[in-house]
Amino acid sequence: MADLEPLLGVQEPPHVITKSTRIASLDVFRGLCVFLMMLVDYVGSIFPIIAHSPWNGLRLADIVMPFFLFVAGVSLALVYKKVSNRVDATRKAVLRAVKLFLLGVFLQGGYFHGINSLTYGVDIERIRWLGILQRISIGYIVAALCEIWLSRRTHREVGFFKSYYWHWILAFSLSAMYLGLVYGLYVPDWRFEISSPTSSMLPINGSYAYMVKCSVRGDLGPACNSAGMIDRYVLGIDHLYAKPVYRNLKECNMTNSQVSESSPSWCHAPFDPEGLLSSLTAAVTCIIGLQCGHVLAHIQDHKERIQNWSLFSVSLLLLGMLLAFIGIPVNKSLYTISYMLITSASAGITFCALYLLVDVYGYRWVTTPLGWMGKHSLSIFVLVTSNIAVIAIQGFYWSKPENNLIHWIVACFVNR
Secondary structure (H helix, E strand, O other): OHHHHHHHOOOOOOOOOOHHHOOHHHHHHHHHHHHHHHHHHHHOOOOHHHOOOOOEOOOHHHHHHHHHHHHHHHHHHHHOOOOOOHHHHHHHHHHHHHHHHHHHHHHHOOOOOHHHHOOOOOOOOOOOOOOHHHHHHHHHHHHHHHHHHOOOOOOOOOOOOOOOHHHHHHHHHHHHHHHHHHHHOEEOOEEEEEOOOOOOOOEEOOEEEEEEOOOEEOOOOOOOOHHHHHHHHHOOHHHOOOOOHHHHOHHHOOEOOEOOOOOOHHHHOOOOOOOOOHHHHHHHHHHHHHHHHHHHHHOOOHHHHHHHHHHHHHHHHHHHHHHHHOOOOOEOOOOOHHHHHHHHHHHHHHHHHHHHHHHHOOOHHHHHHHHHHHHOHHHHHHHHHOOHHHHHHHOOEOOOOOOEHHHHHHHHHHOO
16 A cells, blocks of 8 residues: 555655655645545535535635545656656556556445445446546546656756647647547437436336436536546446435435436436546646646745746646636536646645745644555555445444444434
């Protein structure tokens, strides 16, 4: 597992960066990502205002994924500061990405469904192929190959466009490809079946059929977007996330975690927020983090680093807000261009503030818990995602099962 830590944002190996020059704010930033992930996962159901936005919009939970991608990109600039053998570096990067992808499938593909159902094994016909770690692995390998093969190995002029213009050509190409597919593809009417009905529609071959009327092009709603269509064709609808967040929209009339019978047909459909099309712009977030990492790797002056990060982040923020103003919605599930720019800018500003606090002014004691979490980010992620940590805590109770720590904490919040 230690071999996978760079994918979640660890900086250069000890033999490259000495202890005295370690960038503590990187550990703190990764620790902040892990903390926010746990906060929105366990408290989001109690305080919906911090949970994922049902569709368009931006809440606290929606910035966690871009923050992970951003810090992974920053770390790559340090890991591949000097590449002596590009082929060997590529082999190692691909191997790490594959390991992380498979770990993500293990954690989110359905292996832990037996926690509630007391069954074991995974239905291959319904395993979820994509998820959080899979998305990070995709962004990681794109940014890693970009850094290994497309960097000019001269740093006389360090800047966001001077030495790394091929990186930006790739980022613009990925963004243009995303826009072309999301607005250019025609989405026909589509039909799907589910085996666990929430409707009184007549069954067909033991399942319940739904028809979604689309016949549109460039729609960014939950029913007829091209991102969902691509995933249904390529991955298969049974391999998508079964409980998409858009079910919390008013149109779906969720009651007791079930979609109402009177809801539109698309409310019953699976949708993967870490799908194939949105992985294009997610990879761009990693490339943006990579550019911020170049400043960290090749500029030593604190003031100059902060000036570069601040100017870059504010520029991205203004551009993202402009795109949102002219009609490109801020949408995490589709990972729209405006969402990508605004969240990347937020990550840059947050990292700049942490760098100023921790590495410039030296207030490391304030962020010690976050720093520790950052150094063990992948291990904590595994424990949280697999629910092993919660099960371990909830497994101890006094007198009767309801008297456990998790139940007591939830009850305290609910009864307030």
